Amino acid sequence: MKDGPDISRIGQLIGDPARANILSALMSGKALTATELAQEAGVTLQTSSGHLSKLVEGGLVRMRKQGRHRYFALMDDEVAAVLEHLMHLAAMKGHLRTRTGPRDPALRDARVCYDHLAGNKGIQLYDALIANGHLHEDGEDLELSEAGAEMFSTFGIDVRTIQSARRPLCLQCLDWSERRTHLAGTLGKAILEQLYALNWAKREPNSRVIRFNRDGEKQFLLLLQNK
Incomplete structure (x- = not known):
């Protein structure tokens, strides 16, 4: 051995x-x-x-x-990241469970991935942060820009208070349904908590699905356009 x-x-x-x-x-x-x-x-x-x-x-x-x-x-979030990667691999290789139903589209649109936003809306958020210069990619490493820190401050997140020596501020997480990257780390967690606090969205009981209300959808789209 x-x-x-x-x-x-x-x-x-x-x-x-x-x-x-x-x-x-x-x-x-x-x-x-x-x-x-x-x-x-x-x-x-x-x-x-x-x-x-x-x-x-x-x-x-x-x-x-x-x-x-x-x-x-x-x-911890390391275990969650491994599981999300395995879900992505299973989906890529066609190993899918046959359970279907009305929750499937909702699950793909927005869901909890351990403690952060995943699904299509998680991808949209990540892509907007990159496009607007709020996040910088260096391979698999992510760095929050000064403009990003200022933007999140107006969103109600003080980046200084969520930084942790035990967990990265910004972390890539591979989305199993969209097969692209969404944002994890302490910033990803803080964003999801703020979406709840602002009453833009809430979780369905006994489910990973996150439902955005009409005003929340509108405000989320404005957040994506925030430069």
């Missing part, structure tokens, strides 16, 4: 269909109970608990207690 990272261990954890469904459900960014995750995975509570124990032990999921309940969430 060769020395180095054991990617087969990660592959085994993600490769089980029930565990894959659990991880996909946690991409909503919400902490969920074992019962809720059992429903998402289509397995019994006992089976779900066994899967969750393996995911916690493997460092992909964390658990916290609140009162009598135990809640589970993805360990």
